[in-house]
Amino acid sequence: MTLVLAILLTVGAVAAIFHPLLTGKAAPMGAMDDEVTDVQHRKRMALLSLRDVEYDFHAGKLDETDYRALKAQVSAEALAALDDEARELATSAGRAGRSGARASAAQADVEAEIAALRASIRHGAICMQCGHPNPRASRFCGECGSAVTPASASGSPASGGPPA
Amino acid sequence: MTELGEYALWIALPICIWGGVLSFLGGRWQRGDLVLSGERSLYAVLLLTAIASLGIIAAFVGNRYEYWYVYNYSSRDLPTYFKVTGLWAGQRGSLLFWALNLSFFSVLAVWFNRRRNREFMPYVTGTLLSIIAFFLVITLFITPPFEQLPFAPMDGRGLNPQLQNYWMTIHPPTLYLGFTAFTVPFAFAVSALLTGRLDARWIQLTRRWILTSWFFLSLGIIFGMRWAYEELGWGGYWFWDPVENASLLPWLVATAFLHSIMIQESRGMLKVWNMSLVVLTFLMTIFATFLTRSGLIESVHSFAQDLVIAYTFLGFMFVVGAGCAWLIVKRLPEMRSERTFDSFFSRESAFLMNNLVLLGSAFAVMWGTLFPLFTEGLTGSKVSVGPPFFNQVNIPIGLVLLALMGVGPVIAWRKASARNLKKNFTGPLLVGILSGVVLWFMGTRHTQALLTFTIGIFVLAVIVVEFWKGTRARARIENENPFTAFVHLVRKNRRRWGGYVVHVGVVIMFMGFAGAAYDQEVRQSIEPGETISIDSPFGHTYDLRYEGLSTAADPGHSVQWIATMSVEKDGVFVGSLNTERRLYLAQGQPVTEVGIRSTLMEDLYVILATLDDQVGMGTDPRFHRATFQVLVNPLVPWIWYGGLILALGTLIGLWPGGSVPGARRPGQLAGQAGGSGGSGSSPPPPTPPRSTPPPSGSDGPRREPPVPAGASS
Numbered sequence: 001m002t003l004v005l006a007i008l009l010t011v012g013a014v015a016a017i018f019h020p021l022l023t024g025k026a027a028p029m030g031a032m033d034d035e036v037t038d039v040q041h042r043k044r045m046a047l048l049s050l051r052d053v054e055y056d057f058h059a060g061k062l063d064e065t066d067y068r069a070l071k072a073q074v075s076a077e078a079l080a081a082l083d084d085e086a087r088e089l090a091t092s093a094g095r096a097g098r099s100g101a102r103a104s105a106a107q108a109d110v111e112a113e114i115a116a117l118r119a120s121i122r123h124g125a126i127c128m129q130c131g132h133p134n135p136r137a138s139r140f141c142g143e144c145g146s147a148v149t150p151a152s153a154s155g156s157p158a159s160g161g162p163p164a
Numbered sequence: 165m166t167e168l169g170e171y172a173l174w175i176a177l178p179i180c181i182w183g184g185v186l187s188f189l190g191g192r193w194q195r196g197d198l199v200l201s202g203e204r205s206l207y208a209v210l211l212l213t214a215i216a217s218l219g220i221i222a223a224f225v226g227n228r229y230e231y232w233y234v235y236n237y238s239s240r241d242l243p244t245y246f247k248v249t250g251l252w253a254g255q256r257g258s259l260l261f262w263a264l265n266l267s268f269f270s271v272l273a274v275w276f277n278r279r280r281n282r283e284f285m286p287y288v289t290g291t292l293l294s295i296i297a298f299f300l301v302i303t304l305f306i307t308p309p310f311e312q313l314p315f316a317p318m319d320g321r322g323l324n325p326q327l328q329n330y331w332m333t334i335h336p337p338t339l340y341l342g343f344t345a346f347t348v349p350f351a352f353a354v355s356a357l358l359t360g361r362l363d364a365r366w367i368q369l370t371r372r373w374i375l376t377s378w379f380f381l382s383l384g385i386i387f388g389m390r391w392a393y394e395e396l397g398w399g400g401y402w403f404w405d406p407v408e409n410a411s412l413l414p415w416l417v418a419t420a421f422l423h424s425i426m427i428q429e430s431r432g433m434l435k436v437w438n439m440s441l442v443v444l445t446f447l448m449t450i451f452a453t454f455l456t457r458s459g460l461i462e463s464v465h466s467f468a469q470d471l472v473i474a475y476t477f478l479g480f481m482f483v484v485g486a487g488c489a490w491l492i493v494k495r496l497p498e499m500r501s502e503r504t505f506d507s508f509f510s511r512e513s514a515f516l517m518n519n520l521v522l523l524g525s526a527f528a529v530m531w532g533t534l535f536p537l538f539t540e541g542l543t544g545s546k547v548s549v550g551p552p553f554f555n556q557v558n559i560p561i562g563l564v565l566l567a568l569m570g571v572g573p574v575i576a577w578r579k580a581s582a583r584n585l586k587k588n589f590t591g592p593l594l595v596g597i598l599s600g601v602v603l604w605f606m607g608t609r610h611t612q613a614l615l616t617f618t619i620g621i622f623v624l625a626v627i628v629v630e631f632w633k634g635t636r637a638r639a640r641i642e643n644e645n646p647f648t649a650f651v652h653l654v655r656k657n658r659r660r661w662g663g664y665v666v667h668v669g670v671v672i673m674f675m676g677f678a679g680a681a682y683d684q685e686v687r688q689s690i691e692p693g694e695t696i697s698i699d700s701p702f703g704h705t706y707d708l709r710y711e712g713l714s715t716a717a718d719p720g721h722s723v724q725w726i727a728t729m730s731v732e733k734d735g736v737f738v739g740s741l742n743t744e745r746r747l748y749l750a751q752g753q754p755v756t757e758v759g760i761r762s763t764l765m766e767d768l769y770v771i772l773a774t775l776d777d778q779v780g781m782g783t784d785p786r787f788h789r790a791t792f793q794v795l796v797n798p799l800v801p802w803i804w805y806g807g808l809i810l811a812l813g814t815l816i817g818l819w820p821g822g823s824v825p826g827a828r829r830p831g832q833l834a835g836q837a838g839g840s841g842g843s844g845s846s847p848p849p850p851t852p853p854r855s856t857p858p859p860s861g862s863d864g865p866r867r868e869p870p871v872p873a874g875a876s877s
Contacts, residue, residue: 002167009175009212013208013211016204020200020201026196026199027190027200029195029283041363045364045431045432052578056578061575061588062579066581
């Protein structure tokens with residue numbers, strides 16, 4: 001009985017292991033469409049940093065002078081990351097050789113988003129909830145719907161200053 | 165079943181090697197069929213190691229004493245649940261149990277990533293299978309659990325009496341889960357090195373694995389402390405035993421790693437450091453096994469000295485260490501920091517300091533643990549360093565670490581100004597110092613204990629202020645009542661607030677450790693009717709009256725002598741407790757079962773040290789004279805409560821949802837504060853009603869921003 005079970009166990013295991021080799025069934029290998037590239041990751045980090053500066057200012061951990069200096073520095077990094085992403089998108093679109101109205105529209109969407117991000121980074125309307133950079137004077141975040149606080153919406157801490 | 169288990173173990177090894185080779189080749193050649201074959205090999209290995217483990221358990225439960233392992237670790241009189249634990253009671257089963265745990269976690273990692281993060285997975289699978297193969301080789305060729313004796317004894321030699329304790333069913337498996345779970349982050353790190361995906365992606369994918377491992381490691385260590393406290397009968401919970409130290413080493417390095425990954429995630433810094441830490445933590449988990457299994461250093465845990473195992477483990481650690489070092493050096497140009505430290509007064513610096521302190525502690529513990537080996541190599545005789553060395557080195561380090569727990573949460577990323585440091589620290593510092601002064605006037609004069617309480621209260625004040633600021637802001641913005649605001653605050657960013665809860669647990673545990681400075685002890689020989697008195701450091705006195713001695717027997721297994729004491733606190737009867745000496749007949753070894761009366765602030769701990777007459781059970785009290793060791797251990801219960809809080813905090817951080825980076829819905833961009841490891845008491849997010857109109861200016865054409873797909877970690 002034990003021998004029969006052992007043989008069945010071996011045959012079953014070997015069959016399962018060799019099946020992909022015999023039938024050509026394959027595990028997925030490449031990155032999925034929704035996975036980030038290195039450049040996109042850098043952009044994400046830059047936006048995270050922007051949000052952190054906002055958080056620290058609102059939490060009273062940064063004074064206004066440091067806040068302004070740091071925000072300028074981080075904004076520059078975020079803008080550089082956005083430029084890299086735009087270049088990467090342009091390159092990938094060119095490499096794919098896609099043409100036609102649909103591809104152009106998608107590309108235009110992306111460029112519009114990048115332009116909107118650039119504008120919002122310059123004006124500093126970063127959402128405290130999700131980190132999304134919103135257009136200037138936004139009252140609510142376009143990404144998650146949260147209220148954008150006045151200081152970040154106006155891009156100036158002078159309107160409120162950090163809470164106690 | 166046992167024969168089938170032995171067979172399963174033999175076929176597991178070739179399948180494991182096959183799968184490992186195919187996974188690496190599949191990754192190298194980008195062949196999905198090879199990779200799938202490798203992954204299926206892993207599933208098969210889990211099934212086979214599970215069958216092998218069940219085979220061992222069946223041999224124990226079925227009293228199959230023809231097997232060397234069962235003969236040496238079981239006996240007919242052993243209760244069934246201890247027979248089940250035989251799988252990890254001895255060396256031979258433990259290594260198989262390790263392979264089983266590792267296979268289980270490996271399968272989980274591969275299954276969760278079967279449709280995502282595929283560029284990592286061939287090398288992850290290959291690495292995991294290679295490590296499992298190492299343990300299977302040892303199990304099959306060096307410590308075979310299915311080895312048979314030339315004859316079939318009627319009974320076994322029995323289980324070590326000190327292992328016949330319910331903690332035996334809990335402590336070793338928990339620790340093993342912690343050790344083996346950490347192999348998954350290590351495998352992802354190796355994969356990142358091999359594929360060149362060296363950004364924070366592999367960290368995001370493995371964050372939950374790191375926390376899971378840390379959770380089990382922490383619990384395993386705490387359970388071990390509790391076991392030692394209850395079973396070893398010397399009044400303490402930590403003896404700086406080499407194997408205790410060996411479990412502490414990966415915990416210290418993993419704790420450093422848990423903090424430093426936040427810097428890489430949010431600032432793109434310390435990539436080489438993090439890679440080195442994950443390798444080091446993995447090596448420490450192997451080192452812990454090496455130290456326990458090789459028997460090179462005497463320990464209450466160690467098995468007989470086995471140089472073959474020692475050299476095999478050393479060889480494995482050398483190969484892994486050298487291989488990873490080579491990969492890291494090769495990838496150095498690609499792991500340059502994306503930023504530099506802006507200021508010494510920043511959260512990054514606090515985290516780096518925390519890392520250095522934790523690694524300093526790990527180094528000191530390792531040095532002290534290996535000291536006997538060094539001295540034997542140099543002088544020919546082993547010289548051990550005892551608890552005084554470890555305490556002298558680690559208490560100051562622990563105090564610095566404690567202080568850093570208070571600094572980290574309130575200091576800003578990048579740069580903190582003197583004015584803001586003053587603003588954030590003044591309140592908690594005042595609370596801490598004031599508490600210290602009050603404690604000093606109340607009689608707490610032990611310097612290290614006083615410092616622990618003062619700094620601990622400062623840290624608790626910092627955390628309370630953080631929670632209070634966050635709750636207040638959320639309640640104001642969301643118009644919520646404080647309780648709802650608090651719950652939502654934690655739910656929205658479980659990682660950060662869970663981390664704070666862990667810190668609370670650690671502080672309470674540290675205070676529990678500091679209580680040892682005021683331990684009281686009395687040792688006295690008395691007859692029934694006589695009393696032992698002992699003063700508590702909290703000002704009251706316990707009187708323990710020896711009521712008498714009784715016996716109980718578990719025929720063929722053990723005999724117990726049970727002393728009953730009635731306890732009065734300042735003259736008021738508060739209860740009675742029993743303390744025992746138990747003689748296990750198979751081994752002829754007496755074991756102490758301590759009596760513990762635990763309150764919130766202290767333990768009354770009674771050991772039946774010696775019995776003057778174990779045979780003469782007449783009614784004359786002179787026959788029942790016994791020596792008792794009575795201790796009052798202040799604040800020891802806080803260690804267990806702190807451990808519970810620590811576990812709760814880790815679970816909060818582990819719980820799915822919240823703002824875990826990479827686990828948010830597609831379309832969310834940067835995530836919430838947790839994405840950067842928390843940044844203090846940020847105002848919580850307001851969420852407008854669903855009917856809120858779209859924000860002005862954001863209704864143009866949009867594309868969902870990319871998100872990491874690492875929801876699987």
